[in-house]
Amino acid sequence: MTLRTPLTELLGIEHPILSAPMAGVAGGALAGAVSQAGGLGLVGGGYIDPDWIEREWAALGNARAGIGFITWRLAEQPAVLEAALARRPAAMMLSFGDPAPYLGRIRDAGVLAICQVQTVADAKRAADAGAQIIVAQGADAGGHGASRGTFALVPAVVDAVPAVPVVAAGGVGDGRGLAAALSMGASGVLVGSRFYATSEAQARPEAKQRAVEASGDQTIQSSVYDRARGYAWPSAFRLRTLRNRFTERWHGREEAMLETLDEVLAGFGRAVETGDLDEAPVVVGEATDLIRDVPLAGDLVRRMVQEAEMALRHGVRCIEQEET
């Protein structure tokens, strides 16, 4: 059993599930497992470490995969785009910045161009610029995002770009979210947090365990980690993580943090090294309520499809025709 949509047709995949290109977390093992189970895995180009990307692409072996980049970061290193296209990914996803300067080159290379957007206006711009698939990402998402919620954003984007398959992202934690996305007219889902807590994800086991235990009530969207690390994120985008001692200490006190930045960075570095998750981030979103185990990524793909089928069949069973 599977779910056939314009997305599965366009990408030549079995199930309409994409794993998000989580920076430092979505390597070749995760992306490959998702693709081999019938979805499409995206390797996380992230902040662009060419050695990391080369190693993770090699780790894919024979599996197909796409790759995702942070657009404003790619702008600083355009050569990386060419290197990535030379690997012939199944698709290239750009998010967080203006994709227009790159879409022509991606399409000319015969690679499918996916644009992730956070507003209806950006969806229209991306479609006009040549995006072949549009991911509508709501603020419910873990990692970087903007302010609009997934629920109202997805149908609005579906209406705004009628010629382009739309993928829902931000808050999709199980097959019910996939079913809901399809009901809204989306052609599939892009899933981050739920894949963060799979065996193949390059997150610490303790971080995956926190995702299992946490409620979505405990997340926060903040700029404190980005500012501490000196990343020049555009102000529209913030990072959703679990709340912890670090976010409680610094969120809303960014200026004070920057005054003691050397100390903050040293502490942050130690926390990352030792896995102190009260200081280092656990990058999951509001769907973390729905994370209750750490399965293999391929098993998760299959489970989500089965859950989605159940959810869709449950929905139509609510329909009752009047007696005539």
Place this chain on the structure above:
Amino acid sequence: MTLRTPLTELLGIEHPILSAPMAGVAGGALAGAVSQAGGLGLVGGGYIDPDWIEREWAALGNARAGIGFITWRLAEQPAVLEAALARRPAAMMLSFGDPAPYLGRIRDAGVLAICQVQTVADAKRAADAGAQIIVAQGADAGGHGASRGTFALVPAVVDAVPAVPVVAAGGVGDGRGLAAALSMGASGVLVGSRFYATSEAQARPEAKQRAVEASGDQTIQSSVYDRARGYAWPSAFRLRTLRNRFTERWHGREEAMLETLDEVLAGFGRAVETGDLDEAPVVVGEATDLIRDVPLAGDLVRRMVQEAEMALRHGVRCIEQEET
């Protein structure tokens, strides 16, 4: 045709659609029209003006309706609870505050107790305290809300309170949202913004027209209107409206606003009186992209059910069994 769920059974209604008790907007005409079309309309108890409530309840005529209160405001005027129960509403909804002190009295009066919550933790508390229906309201909503997005909140609340029907709220603007909510395991939807732009809503025609024209990209959650009016809202809740000159001027500058409060209030009063919507609020949420006309509320109920049926049937058509 209709959609039958535990919510329709419990409330004795035909369609699983509740209209939100929007303060000053959801009077007897709107609530009655929604109920007569087969949903359930909720009169907006809002900031509790007993004369307004009495008049609007009378305007219902023979139509059934529920009533909704702002819980922290009700705590200041408990006599209003008794007066409302004496009118024998079909249901009473409490939101924004601890409902526990009131649920016993509501249930003893034979009135169904609906609690609107914004977190999984509050959903559990409300269920433990005796809520018979729980509305899971995401921050995509217009009017007051908290921070969690609707998309991931709804399935998490469904799982957290398995014995109680859950209603999705925040971002539901058409039948696709209803279909998505049912796919997620909710039993129905509570809809505000979309009913704000109906003939019977007590909003200015110009405000309804702004809702028709606006994109959800243009809303903001802020405390500026509440602080200007001196309402003592708990800090967890902010008001989502369209961005306008007033929010652009004061959001993030609340202290400066309070320093010139007399002047601000005088200007606000004039704006409300003259319908100057660059200064007075248009209280709609992110679903405003989906608002394209100002229909009769009853026609909207029927349209949403038809759209939901189409969306649910579209969803199951994606299911493809493997050939055997």
